[in-house]
Amino acid sequence: MLAVMQVGLSSPFFICGGVMLLFELLEPTLAGMGYELVEVEQPSPGKLLRVFVDKQDGGITLEDCVAISNHLAQLLVVENVAYSRLEVSSPGLDRPLKKKEDFLRYQGEMIRVRLRIPCDGQKNFVGKLHTMQNDILTLEIDGELRQIQLSNVDRARLVPKFG
Structure with a gap:
């Protein structure tokens, strides 16, 4: 809209x-x-x-x-x-996640994250937002949990659901 x-x-x-x-x-x-x-x-x-x-x-x-x-x-x-x-x-189906409240609200959803500083040589991740506690995001990526400092997140967006 x-x-x-x-x-x-x-x-x-x-x-x-x-x-x-x-x-x-x-x-x-x-x-x-x-x-x-x-x-x-x-x-x-x-x-x-x-x-x-x-x-x-x-x-x-x-x-x-x-x-x-x-x-x-x-x-x-x-x-x-x-x-x-x-x-x-509206922010669209791929809504940006900017505030801590956004990450808390969308726990359980698939998100796309781009980091400021690479982690294990990688800056881009897509996974299920498992939790957000103490400024640490926990993403489930391919069945494994990965923790990311919120301060290292450059951009985060929801992955649109179709169907």
């Missing part, structure tokens, strides 16, 4: 603050609406702004994206955030 809105604004907010400040602005707003902010992307300051959202019960609908887009458009004007187009979307 995707909602797109175009606006002509310019401001030093985003240029000075970066994606993290924008994430911190949007996260409590979306939580108050009953949604989870998964990711924010703005490849070029003042240009396209992508916001990926999720919700636990039933996922995101087009109506959710429209409601969020309308709400955020007003918030971004009030906060004087520079962007030319706003896209609000």
Whole structure:
């Protein structure tokens, strides 16, 4: 699902603050609406702004994206955030796992992990997320358990289920 809105604004907010400040602005707003902010992307300051959202019960609908887009458009004007187009979307079937809570929520699911520093000469792993305790992921890969420090995870995503 995707909602797109175009606006002509310019401001030093985003240029000075970066994606993290924008994430911190949007996260409590979306939580108050009953949604989870998964990711924010703005490849070029003042240009396209992508916001990926999720919700636990039933996922995101087009109506959710429209409601969020309308709400955020007003918030971004009030906060004087520079962007030319706003896209609000679900994170997709290959949802990124970013926070500890994500790893806890998706225990038992197949995930794809890319490491910052290779482990046994390998940076990419696909396996079943067995547990996440004390900042250590335990993946079941080909029947064997492998532990990975959460701090060494560069990217992690769910492996989509089809059928």
